[in-house]
Amino acid sequence: MTIRLVLADDEDLIRGALAALLGLEDDLVVVGEAASAAEAVAVACAERPDLAVLDLEMPPGDGLGAAAEIHARLGVPVVLVTRHARPGVLRRALAAGVRGFVPKTTPAARLAAIIREVHGGRRYVDPDIAAAALTERPCPLTPRELDVVRAAARGAPVAEIAAAVHLAPGTVRNYLSAAMAKLGAPNRQAAARTAWEQGWI
Amino acid sequence: MTIRLVLADDEDLIRGALAALLGLEDDLVVVGEAASAAEAVAVACAERPDLAVLDLEMPPGDGLGAAAEIHARLGVPVVLVTRHARPGVLRRALAAGVRGFVPKTTPAARLAAIIREVHGGRRYVDPDIAAAALTERPCPLTPRELDVVRAAARGAPVAEIAAAVHLAPGTVRNYLSAAMAKLGAPNRQAAARTAWEQGWI
DNA sequence: CGGAGCCGATGACAGATGTCATGGGTTCGC
DNA sequence: GCGAACCCATGACATCTGTCATCGGCTCCG
Incomplete structure (x- = not known):
């Protein structure tokens, strides 16, 4: 039982490296790659993967919209990977239906386990960011x-x-x-x- | 004939992914990893690798100092990987003895080839950044x-x-x-x- | 209904910022 | 020795920015 993945990151080197990392696992297979948010949606629609791994920072625009669209239209669970893990973004990501939220400070060895957990129906949220999001003051700005x-x-x-x-x-x-x-x-x-x-x- | 590498990047996930990517090559082996500039120097001194791959952005401080030190003290060639490839930084990197300058927009498949080239005594500089560096006006500020x-x-x-x-x-x-x-x-x-x-x- | 909160705007004011002219000091190269 | 360039500083001035008081209109809730 393999898990079919779509992987999106605007930086070719990082995307390729993540693909190599995930390819080491016997039960994971990357069936599509994308370099932008729009392309990620298109590839996900074409491949109908079991799960999508998206980088949050993909100019132009962010990966959040793509994540929401992939989740809403295809029902495919999404794991967001991000460099700057900010509390408010986690909040919006969860509201958009994202199932996994992984900062790039996470040890590489854990990514595959997180993907399996999310594929199994559970959620994964980085503990530090979750704590920050729970203790933060809500945005006071109108x-x-x-x-x-x-x-x-x-x-x-x-x-x-x-x-x-x-x-x-x-x-x-x-x-x-x-x-x-x-x-x-x-x-x-x-x-x-x-x-x-x-x-x- | 394998090339022994030391790999440094402050983001665990990226570092691990790059290690996985490089580990796919038969002639490359990652013998040490580091998460900071200082640690990179220490690991390089301990392992005496054939080549060091350093991320440029490693707070606190940048990887440039570590690259210069590793090159000067150990004679180990250094390949710098960077997210923001700015012309002036390339200039300083080359002045510091860096042998390879690779933006993260480079296709992942090329990294191993670049490493082999640099290990073979040649240099590698991303063509776009090189062009930008050659056509740029020199810094007008005192x-x-x-x-x-x-x-x-x-x-x-x-x-x-x-x-x-x-x-x-x-x-x-x-x-x-x-x-x-x-x-x-x-x-x-x-x-x-x-x-x-x-x-x- | 009345109050609270958000929206959009104006005018006045103090302080910060950007521009300019000007000065004296140093170092460097011709 | 002289000019050029950099360094550091001051004073004057115009503009920009941040603060405050105040206004009217709107919506929402008790």
Whole structure:
């Protein structure tokens, strides 16, 4: 009884290495590979695997949408692999139906076991991130504040942010000010950094 | 005739996957693994491998120092693997004696061949990065300007930067202004981003 | 209904930031 | 010796940013 896998990661070297790692297991076989979120969905539809292993960071866009789509349309369980394991992202991943959440700090030897567990109907979530997600304060920012902070993340001036979010410059500064106060950040860069680290943006 | 390798990457999953990938080759054997730059040097000294494969991004510090040390002290050729292949970093890597420079966008199947080439005394440099490095403008920033831009990269206020670099606040602003003018950046965040993307900081 | 919270905006103000001119110090190469 | 380039600093100025008070409109809940 082999488990048929689809594997997606935008970095060829990593994807190939993971394929080699999983190929060492007698009961795992990689039947399809993809280098982007869109391609991952297409390959999954074509191959109808028993399980999909997706990297979360696959520009453009993230693997979360692909994970949700693969789970919703095909009923295929998804294991997400991520470099930056942020609490908020775990929350959204679980909401999207993801069955496994594995940071890249996980020992390589455990990945196959995790895949078997998820294939067997169980879930796997990295204990550290789970703890962080359970103890975290919920995001204190309003949707609009999140928009503005997101737009401010690249260090753009207020006028640019205002244009991007279709708001008056003064309103943007108000939202930024509110977000900085809520996050205890001295400036918008720090606020954006904090929000990102928590997985809120 | 097998090639004995030491492999270093801070992410366990990636390191293990790369080990699996390389282990598929009959003539390659991974004799030591490390999860940090310092550990990489120690393991290399203990194992005296034929070649070392190091990830460039290994906080704290980067793999460049470890690569230079392994090359200088042991005469072991080093292949650097990196996620963000920036022209300036390639320049510094070659100056440090690195023999192979491989971005993670390289197809996995080629890594073994690259290792054999480097072990055979040749060099390997990713063609795209090499082209970028050859056509790039040289860094226009003075050493002091680089210091200040580096300190400004995290979005710290001027006073903090001044304290970190032991300069008067006004001087910091002058350096930042000069750097922004040279890089064509509208503010210091953009300047820091540009400098980073070019591999100058 | 009334309050609370979010949304969008304005105006005023202090402080931070970016620009410019200018100065004196050093080192280096011609 | 002289100019060029870098280093460090100051002062003045315009702009940007962050804070605060205040406004009206909206929705949702008790």
